[in-house]
Amino acid sequence: AKPVPGRPRKLAQAECEHLLRLLRKGATAYGYPDDRWTLKRAAELIRSEFGVQYHPNHVWRLLRRCGWISRVPRRRAASIP
Numbered sequence: 001a002k003p004v005p006g007r008p009r010k011l012a013q014a015e016c017e018h019l020l021r022l023l024r025k026g027a028t029a030y031g032y033p034d035d036r037w038t039l040k041r042a043a044e045l046i047r048s049e050f051g052v053q054y055h056p057n058h059v060w061r062l063l064r065r066c067g068w069i070s071r072v073p074r075r076r077a078a079s080i081p
Contacts, residue, residue: 010052016066022049023068 011019022045026035030045039056042063047053054062063070 010054011046011050011062011066015050016062019046019049020066020068023063 023037023042027037027041028035030041032041039059043054043056043059046059046062060070
């Protein structure tokens with residue numbers, strides 16, 4: 001078997017699992033006004049917790065590798081008076 005070419009991962013599997021636990025707490029636990037995790041917010045969390053900097057556009061790859069599933073909140077129908 002040949003080694004996989006490329007740069008080594010910045011976060012180990014154990015750190016990915018820890019990241020998922022942090023994300024499950026919700027964004028409001030980290031001072032954000034709503035509970036949505038944006039890529040920019042997730043990148044800031046990773047930088048503050050692990051000291052590793054990711055560009056927000058690359059964070060989705062990391063989150064997908066760690067097993068995070070993004071969900072879009074359902075819209076509610078506007079009530080008609």
